[in-house]
Amino acid sequence: MKIQVRSEDTLEYYGQLFAVPLVLIIDANLDSNPEQLQVGQTIYIPGYKTSTYSIRHGETIADLTNFYQLEKDALLLLNQTTDFDNLSTGEDILIPSRITHNIVNPKAHYDYSQLQLDLKALVDYYPFIQKRQVGDSVLKKSLDELQIGMGERKVQINASFHANEWITTCIFMQFLNDYLRALVDRDKISGVQALTLYEQSQLFAIPMVNPDGVDLVLNGPPIDLHQHLISLNKGNMDFSGWKANIRGVDLNKQFPANWEFEKKRKPSKPGPRDFLGYTPISEPETKAMAKLALQDDYDRLLSLHTQGKEIYWGYEGLEPPESAILAQDFAVASGYEAVQYVDSFVGYKDWFIQEFRKPGFTIELGIGQNPLPISQFDEIYADMQPLLVRALR
Structure with missing residues (x-):
């Protein structure tokens, strides 16, 4: 106002x-x-x-x-x-x-266009948010970041690295809306004064890392790429299982953390999932995410994925002691299982831990088969809100 x-x-x-x-x-x-x-x-x-x-x-x-x-x-x-x-x-x-109601409708058809509408509304109604464009997708959709808070601790949280995991954006946008309302109302969120979080931490929120992929899953292929994408999808007209960006590169398998090793056991050509690309950090989306980590000096990083109700928090023994404490606290807050090591590399949190020796986490929301149905939203959000609050403390 x-x-x-x-x-x-x-x-x-x-x-x-x-x-x-x-x-x-x-x-x-x-x-x-x-x-x-x-x-x-x-x-x-x-x-x-x-x-x-x-x-x-x-x-x-x-x-x-x-x-x-x-x-x-x-x-x-x-x-x-x-x-x-x-x-x-x-x-x-x-x-x-x-404002006593939610601006965001997380159960809507949550594609890139809906995200843009909600981001604009949040910035209009809560203008203490700092919004900036931090990059572009292959199809020149903006990668947007919201900065909220004034504390010394810097926390990056991102969602929808994988296209068919778009529900992570819905969950995260609901959290942002609840957090912003609690701030203005001097209220608590998951039992913690929201203003305390604001004063302790700066949240760097990237709600949709892979907007081209999300739109492909939810809306189908663009006309000018229709035949090409069907070919990459092995002739299948159903793109609901697509994880990659619009060029068929898996964005969460793009980072130089055991990249050469992982390349040998993953697909060698672009497709709906698991292709690492021909070189690390080759995609505009991953270039933007790497640049952010290098320039903004985050203290913690959380990547929201689906599914499995697990919290992956280690990488090759390079994680700091604080990671174990946070992982246990996240597990208590959410009911998810904290898992230190898995046979998986080249992810954003893997590279973050390797490069900076700071706490990084991949949070696998919900359980079932991707894409998780929006009917799981309420259950997942109930688990996630206290975890995300703990991430800011």
Whole structure:
């Protein structure tokens, strides 16, 4: 919600007037000097939207403040007036409304287009989020990142490395929405004050690493690539099992962590799954993810995958002691099994552990056969919310 600064207004006063933590208002207005607000400048208030209301016969400002549970000055500020003593029937005024519902609909047809709509809505309503494009897919869809928080600990969480694991994006977007609402409402999430997480950690969220692949699974092949993709899919018109990017490269088997060894036992040509590519980090998506890890100095990394209800946390004995503690805490929070080593290499978390000797995790959400049905959403989310909260602590 946008308001215009009046003489003598302060960000602290806005926080009190709308019951929003001051730190969130400051972070939503980074271009403003909190100590020198200018009359008439625009300020963003997180967690609110505006609606237009037509005055009914005999209605007073007291009626409106009582009904909407607002301070009178909130209405005066939004409508830029000092006179509400003579309201006219049919007169339109703006009402500030606190957002009490989810912006994200995680059970929708959650392709790239739906993600873009939800990202825009979250940034509009919670403008203390910092959104940036961190790369492109093969088909030039943007790889987007949300940064949330101000703490020293840097935590990257990503989803949908694999196309047919698109439900991980749904789960993660639901978590982001719940976290943002809890922040504005000074509420807890999984028993932890959300503001404490915000002050302790910076969350770097990449909700969809493989947008081309997700769209292929959910919407079918683009017209101009139709025959080529059917050929890569061994003549099969059903792309629901496709894991790779649009070029048939498995993005989570692209990283130089025992890459030459793994190459010998995986497919040698592009296809729906498991092809490592002809060289490591050859794809635009993996180039972007590698660059992020190298430049942003994360303290922890979580990759969300499906399925198996397992937490993979080791790589070749290179993981630090903290990894075991976190893995056990994640297991307790989610009910999943913590597994140190598996016969699998070349993944993003493997490379992260190898390069930085910091905690990295592959979380295998849910159980069954990929793609997991959206009917599992509620159960998976109940397991994941406390785990993701622990990741930020």
